[in-house]
Amino acid sequence: MRxxxxxxxxxxxxxxxxxxxxVRDGARVDLLxxxxxxxxWLRAAGALTEEAxxxxxxxxxxxxxxxxxxxEARALRAAVRSGAERLAAGKPAGQGMVxxxxxxxxxxxxxxxxxxxxxxxxxxxxxxxxxxxxxLVPVAESAAWLLEHGDRRLVxxxxxxxxxxxxxxxxxxxxxxxxxxxxxxxxAKAGAYYRxxxxxx
Numbered sequence: 001m002r003x004x005x006x007x008x009x010x011x012x013x014x015x016x017x018x019x020x021x022x023v024r025d026g027a028r029v030d031l032l033x034x035x036x037x038x039x040x041w042l043r044a045a046g047a048l049t050e051e052a053x054x055x056x057x058x059x060x061x062x063x064x065x066x067x068x069x070x071x072e073a074r075a076l077r078a079a080v081r082s083g084a085e086r087l088a089a090g091k092p093a094g095q096g097m098v099x100x101x102x103x104x105x106x107x108x109x110x111x112x113x114x115x116x117x118x119x120x121x122x123x124x125x126x127x128x129x130x131x132x133x134x135x136l137v138p139v140a141e142s143a144a145w146l147l148e149h150g151d152r153r154l155v156x157x158x159x160x161x162x163x164x165x166x167x168x169x170x171x172x173x174x175x176x177x178x179x180x181x182x183x184x185x186x187x188a189k190a191g192a193y194y195r196x197x198x199x200x201x
Contacts, residue, residue, distance in 0.1 A: 005031050006044050009179045011168040013142035015155070016045055017073070018081045019165045019179075028164070035066035038073050039135070047138040049124065060132045069132035076100050076136060080143050084166050087155040093147060101147075104140035107133035160184025 010016040020031040020041060032038050036057060043053040060066035083097025112123040125138060146152070146168070154169040158179035165179035178184040 006041060007031075007165060007179070008045065009165060009167055011170050012146055012150075013045060013047060013139050014080045014146060015084060015142075015166045015168060017041075017077050017139050018084060020077065021081075021164070023162055023164050026162070032070070032073065035070040035132075036061050038070050042135060042138075048135065056132070056135055059130075063132075065132045069135060072104065072133055073136055073139075076104055076139060076143075080139075081166070083143075083147075084155050085157065087152045088157045088166060090153075093152070097143065098147070101140045101143045104133065104136045105144065107131055108137050158184050 007019045007022060008016050010019050021028050022031070023029075032041055039048065039053050039056050039061070042048040043050065048056065060069065079097045079100025083093035083100075086092065086094050086097075111126055113126045114121050115124050125141075146155070150168065154174060156167055156169050156176065157163075158165045158167065159177040160179065161184075163179055163184050165184075167176065167179060169176040
């Protein structure tokens with residue numbers, strides 16, 4: 001079960017990373033809380049297996065390499081946020097996002113391995129290098145996919161008042177407005193209903 005604080009509403013791993021800094025009670029908060037938090041988030045997001053997450057924590061939690069990987073994760077998140085917000089505003093992503101993604105992709109020596117999942121199979125990226133930065137490669141690949149193959153016009157910012165969450169609109173008619181109907185969508189509908197019942201004046 002996913003921890004309740006994590007918000008997987010972006011439909012792309014890179015946007016879900018950006019969304020680890022939501023606004024709560026009017027202030028931006030960081031849901032990652034250090035290298036251990038980063039690993040737990042990657043596990044909850046499906047980017048790491050339970051075994052890979054356990055190994056990463058054993059090897060790098062509390063180490064300089066783990067702290068450096070966490071700093072890189074925050075830098076990648078800032079670069080992707082900047083680029084995604086530009087895309088949501090109808091502008092080009094900018095070189096900052098490209099540089100941030102390429103920096104992580106350069107840490108990649110890895111191979112894909114086929115593993116059973118339920119009744120079927122999925123491929124998992126298995127690192128060849130022993131760098132903690134390798135943990136961030138799936139996020140960087142998600143951002144690279146967005147810029148190379150995705151429809152950049154479908155990157156949207158939630159229409160909720162004060163909400164800073166971003167998402168990739170995968171709805172059939174491309175009309176998604178909220179990070180989720182349970183949160184901002186339902187608040188907006190309740191507000192509209194109240195205004196209809198209590199018109200000004």
